[in-house]
């Protein structure tokens with residue numbers, strides 16, 4: 001069977017896709033590059049905000065429009081949870097199965113029924129089939145979230161936080177390392193809430209073939225001192241602190257049901273005290289209901305302090321069935337987007353300054369891809385898919401997935417360039 005797969009949304013959702021493929025890609029099935037070649041089309045969706053739902057709907061409509069009678073289309077993931085029973089009305093004719101989040105174990109049975117093959121895969125999960133490049137991967141240590149941030153639909157879509165057992169995670173990480181993963185990205189909706197995270201990280205650092213371990217999606221109130229110490233002390237852990245703050249004005253934060261700015265300022269001080277070379281990434285939301293001009297200016301002034309190497313800014317999106325829904329959507333879209341633009345323009349200058357500070361330094365870079373003689377990679381300061389790239393001029397003989405020393409020779413607002421120091425290849 002040939003399977004065409006579209007995985008939308010975040011890395012956490014991608015892990016679900018990889019698990020489903022693990023169940024399906026057995027007994028001679030394979031992934032194909034175009035929908036025309038496929039027997040089965042699988043779309044794993046995101047529904048976090050309206051934009052994500054629109055993107056998912058566009059993909060589904062496109063696939064439905066070109067679907068032949070002998071092909072099957074399955075839609076899974078958050079969009080199915082978001083619309084619930086409504087999605088089943090009138091749409092079953094076009095989509096052969098709608099599977100909610102956490103249906104990985106059921107997918108092979110559903111596919112078996114759709115194609116009327118008696119044989120279904122005997123084990124609920126096949127081995128996970130990663131769709132990232134072979135040298136990096138995502139280890140999802142938990143799914144769901146126990147927080148009640150007012151703007152967020154994740155707890156409704158994915159339920160409360162459920163942790164994976166530590167032993168299973170270590171085994172999974174060892175398997176990934178044996179398959180060639182050298183950079184492990186540890187993820188969850190709230191990664192720092194994993195109860196024994198410091199212990200887990202120490203165990204992961206003991207895996208010989210893993211060289212970089214990166215934490216993503218940390219939540220301020222669950223960043224323990226013990227966790228900060230492990231990040232500071234373990235050489236393999238990237239000094240990369242991805243800490244979404246969402247805002248800095250206390251009234252807005254209160255309405256968002258987030259930790260106070262006074263708390264996060266102290267936390268940032270503590271982090272920078274223990275990890276002076278930390279790369280900080282955060283995200284902010286502009287135009288949350290009640291965000292006054294003054295509240296936004298407070299946020300702007302904070303961004304302009306230049307603490308963050310990487311910044312994501314989202315214009316607020318009103319979501320039904322979130323705690324913030326009754327607050328309405330009182331800020332015009334153009335104001336929300338204008339404020340987001342102001343922050344991103346300020347960040348561009350900051351990012352340029354920070355990138356320039358690398359010029360003349362030789363730093364480790366992981367090679368993600370190559371085009372002719374040039375290589376494109378990342379510093380420990382850059383997460384895959386979301387942050388900046390390093391262009392390496394002389395990468396002809398360097399294999400993708402290597403971690404090599406690169407002397408940085410040039411910097412732009414987001415990306416840097418450099419020359420590989422060819423002795424010292426890992």
Ligand code: SF4
Nearest residue numbers: 145147149152154189
């Ligand atoms: S911590 Fe993150 S995933 Fe959890 S409710 Fe808040 S924004 Fe959503």
